[in-house]
Amino acid sequence: AQKVTQAQTEISVVEKEDVTLDCVxxxxxTTYYLFWYKQxxxxxxxxxxxxxxxxxxxxxSGRYSWNFQKSTSSFNFTITASQVVDSAVYFCALRTSSxxxxxxxxxxxxxxxxxxx
Amino acid sequence: xxxxxxxxxxxxxxRGQEARLRCSPxxxxxxxxxxxxxxxxGLKFMVYLQKENIIDESGMPKERFSAEFPKEGPSILRIxxxxxxxxxxxxxxxxxxxxxxxxxxxxxxxxRLTVV
Numbered sequence: 001a002q003k004v005t006q007a008q009t010e011i012s013v014v015e016k017e018d019v020t021l022d023c024v025x026x027x028x029x030t031t032y033y034l035f036w037y038k039q040x041x042x043x044x045x046x047x048x049x050x051x052x053x054x055x056x057x058x059x060x061s062g063r064y065s066w067n068f069q070k071s072t073s074s075f076n077f078t079i080t081a082s083q084v085v086d087s088a089v090y091f092c093a094l095r096t097s098s099x100x101x102x103x104x105x106x107x108x109x110x111x112x113x114x115x116x117x
Numbered sequence: 118x119x120x121x122x123x124x125x126x127x128x129x130x131x132r133g134q135e136a137r138l139r140c141s142p143x144x145x146x147x148x149x150x151x152x153x154x155x156x157x158x159g160l161k162f163m164v165y166l167q168k169e170n171i172i173d174e175s176g177m178p179k180e181r182f183s184a185e186f187p188k189e190g191p192s193i194l195r196i197x198x199x200x201x202x203x204x205x206x207x208x209x210x211x212x213x214x215x216x217x218x219x220x221x222x223x224x225x226x227x228x229r230l231t232v233v
Contacts, residue, residue: 042226043206043226044225045224047223091159102165105152105162109158
């Protein structure tokens with residue numbers, strides 16, 4: 001079975017703090033893709049990153065970084081020097097080769113990040 | 118190049134009415150996906166369509182829900198005889214043909230359905 005767990009329901013930090021959002025996934029497939037999406041208060045879904053199972057290199061994009069660890073089935077997301085505009089719900093998602101032609105994503109329940117000024 | 122367009126943005130229906138949600142994919146995209154986000158939950162896959170074909174409807178409730186993606190015009194998600202439990206945000210996403218390795222395809226802004 002495929003599953004994504006985001007154990008942190010809500011996180012509150014003060015501006016300029018670093019914050020890490022956890023994501024743990026389950027799949028028996030050897031080929032899979034992991035995603036992070038941001039959902040700001042306005043409600044739309046913003047794509048942040050995709051990572052495939054063969055690429056364990058960590059990625060940095062500005063204040064955002066992602067740590068992919070196959071050994072622990074985790075794909076954690078860190079925001080450095082958080083800002084109020086980072087306040088949003090963040091979703092981790094999984095697509096596996098079992099999805100076949102459907103390409104459907106399995107989402108975690110999301111982490112609400114509140115950044116206080 | 119406009120993104121995935123969903124309308125209406127907000128929809129209020131009384132119990133028993135029909136709800137029609139529209140999704141216009143990005144230009145050049147022929148694959149459409151519908152997801153539902155219940156309050157306080159993540160998104161759940163509902164249906165995957167290509168032009169004039171339903172490819173995977175494994176996430177669709179068995180009754181009252183239907184989806185189509187005609188040759189011309191937007192994709193429509195139809196909910197008949199709505200109940201309070203249908204209140205949710207419904208997201209549409211699209212991807213181009215042949216994208217078996219897509220980049221997390223593009224989502225629309227969603228339609229928030231409220232059943233009163």
